[in-house]
Amino acid sequence: PKHPYSHRLPPVIVTPESLTSLSLVTCLTKYGIVLDAGSSHTSLYIYQWPAEKDNNTGRVEQKHHCQVAGKGISSYTATPYKAGESLISCLKEAKENIPQKMHPETPLYLGATAGMRLLKLENSSASDEVFKAVEKTLRGFPFSYQGARLLAGQEEGAFGWVTVNYLDDRLTQVSMGGFKYTSVHGNESGLETTGALDLGGASTQISFVSDEYNGSESPDNAVSFRLYGYDYTLYTHSFLCYGKDQALRLSGPTAIMDPCFHKGYNETKHYAAVYDSPCVSDQKPQIVSETFIHLGGGNFTQCQEVIKSVFNFTSCRYSRCSFNGIFQPPLQGQFGTFVLFIYTQRFLIISIHFSPSQRLQIKKEHDIPLKYLAEYCFSGTYILTLMMEGYNFTSETYSSIKYIQKVSCDAGWTLGYMLNLTNMIPAEAPDSPPLTYTSYVSVVTVMAILLFVIFILILYSLCALLIQIMPILGNI
Numbered sequence: 001p002k003h004p005y006s007h008r009l010p011p012v013i014v015t016p017e018s019l020t021s022l023s024l025v026t027c028l029t030k031y032g033i034v035l036d037a038g039s040s041h042t043s044l045y046i047y048q049w050p051a052e053k054d055n056n057t058g059r060v061e062q063k064h065h066c067q068v069a070g071k072g073i074s075s076y077t078a079t080p081y082k083a084g085e086s087l088i089s090c091l092k093e094a095k096e097n098i099p100q101k102m103h104p105e106t107p108l109y110l111g112a113t114a115g116m117r118l119l120k121l122e123n124s125s126a127s128d129e130v131f132k133a134v135e136k137t138l139r140g141f142p143f144s145y146q147g148a149r150l151l152a153g154q155e156e157g158a159f160g161w162v163t164v165n166y167l168d169d170r171l172t173q174v175s176m177g178g179f180k181y182t183s184v185h186g187n188e189s190g191l192e193t194t195g196a197l198d199l200g201g202a203s204t205q206i207s208f209v210s211d212e213y214n215g216s217e218s219p220d221n222a223v224s225f226r227l228y229g230y231d232y233t234l235y236t237h238s239f240l241c242y243g244k245d246q247a248l249r250l251s252g253p254t255a256i257m258d259p260c261f262h263k264g265y266n267e268t269k270h271y272a273a274v275y276d277s278p279c280v281s282d283q284k285p286q287i288v289s290e291t292f293i294h295l296g297g298g299n300f301t302q303c304q305e306v307i308k309s310v311f312n313f314t315s316c317r318y319s320r321c322s323f324n325g326i327f328q329p330p331l332q333g334q335f336g337t338f339v340l341f342i343y344t345q346r347f348l349i350i351s352i353h354f355s356p357s358q359r360l361q362i363k364k365e366h367d368i369p370l371k372y373l374a375e376y377c378f379s380g381t382y383i384l385t386l387m388m389e390g391y392n393f394t395s396e397t398y399s400s401i402k403y404i405q406k407v408s409c410d411a412g413w414t415l416g417y418m419l420n421l422t423n424m425i426p427a428e429a430p431d432s433p434p435l436t437y438t439s440y441v442s443v444v445t446v447m448a449i450l451l452f453v454i455f456i457l458i459l460y461s462l463c464a465l466l467i468q469i470m471p472i473l474g475n476i
């Protein structure tokens with residue numbers, strides 16, 4: 001039998017156009033792609049968010065992570081085209097992970113960090129060639145290419161801070177009516193935010209909001225944000241050459257017996273591999289010996305002495321410094337760390353809490369590359385020195401550090417970078433201006449007074465009623 005209403009509805013003919021429009025309607029998710037071109041490797045991240053909340057508080061989540069095979073793009077100076085080619089496999093994965101109809105409107109960003117900063121210092125034309133090759137590859141994919149650029153250290157630190165506070169819900173809570181607090185200077189600001197600590201291979205960043213810092217002293221370290229209706233003046237600094245890999249070079253590449261490596265460690269190091277960085281150009285020995293044996297000595301206290309030697313804790317022309325004469329205001333609030341801090345902390349916990357056979361099992365499970373295993377003692381000692389002697393953490397503040405490893409999202413600068421460029425964190429609060437703490441208290445007080453008055457009125461009318469009906473009740 002014919003459907004009673006079939007005469008009213010035009011027959012839906014399934015055509016490619018109708019399918020496309022149907023699928024567009026169903027495409028309630030938007031995507032963004034960011035490539036993190038680090039000194040040691042490149043990672044591709046795909047982020048997604050609800051389309052109807054574009055430019056608003058739509059919760060951005062990480063949908064996919066692809067680690068590019070091979071080293072960082074800065075290692076392809078001799079064959080720049082390979083820097084572009086190295087990205088192809090992860091970009092193809094991105095095509096498979098994003099609905100095809102969304103490709104043209106999916107922004108594609110590449111940000112390069114300390115590895116390319118060092119290459120630019122050393123050989124800027126080689127750096128340009130690498131970026132050209134990378135751009136050519138990225139433009140060859142059907143996404144909305146938004147540029148491949150070198151991030152300044154301050155940017156890397158600031159966007160890492162945005163990521164940490166976005167993942168920690170520190171930025172949106174205020175606009176959702178969360179409490180505000182007035183800082184020591186009496187200026188209103190949002191919730192206490194979380195500082196960010198990022199340790200990479202060629203640089204390390206520290207970023208945090210301090211009530212003692214408004215950008216007047218050492219303005220180069222100030223980055224201002226207006227997020228969800230609140231102004232933040234961030235202190236941020238990126239120490240180039242103080243990432244783990246470069247610090248390893250700084251800490252005495254010619255040391256035959258390196259106390260930061262375990263007893264029995266034995267590696268032949270090639271001259272170029274140790275001295276091919278501008279971080280140690282002033283340490284190059286006159287006699288160029290092609291290779292030298294690098295042995296482990298395994299003495300912790302000596303290791304800490306070797307590592308302390310790469311820092312200058314004394315020179316400071318400001319009111320206070322961290323190290324190497326860099327201004328740093330007093331630490332404030334909690335800190336979140338990611339990347340290498342987490343790898344190292346995880347390894348040291350495994351080493352302390354598990355038996356050798358369990359460790360072997362975990363090493364297989366976590367597939368901890370052998371290369372990293374030997375360096376963990378150095379990394380652990382380096383992090384301790386950087387934090388306690390460099391940034392002036394105390395054992396108390398150090399113990400409050402959070403290791404940001406959200407299942408939903410790898411922490412790092414890439415999420416903050418994309419949130420900023422896609423305006424996913426509006427400068428103004430999307431809803432009504434958040435209640436300030438004071439107004440919140442006054443609202444509650446007024447409500448309490450109102451309720452009390454209503455209660456009295458009800459009591460009064462009940463009494464009046466009782467007085468009216470008492471005589472009647474008495475007669476009955």
Ligand SMILES: O=c1[nH]cnc2c1ncn2[C@@H]1O[C@H](COP(=O)(O)OP(=O)(O)O)[C@@H](O)[C@H]1O
Binds near residue numbers: 040041200243244
């Ligand atoms: O699984 C791991 N275990 C230990 N260290 C790792 C692991 N994966 C990466 N790393 C280290 O983390 C650091 C990542 O640095 P990145 O490549 O981001 O450099 P950058 O941020 O200075 O440009 C490198 O030192 C790399 O060796």
Ligand SMILES: [Ca+2]
Binds near residue numbers: 038
């Ligand atoms: Ca990095």
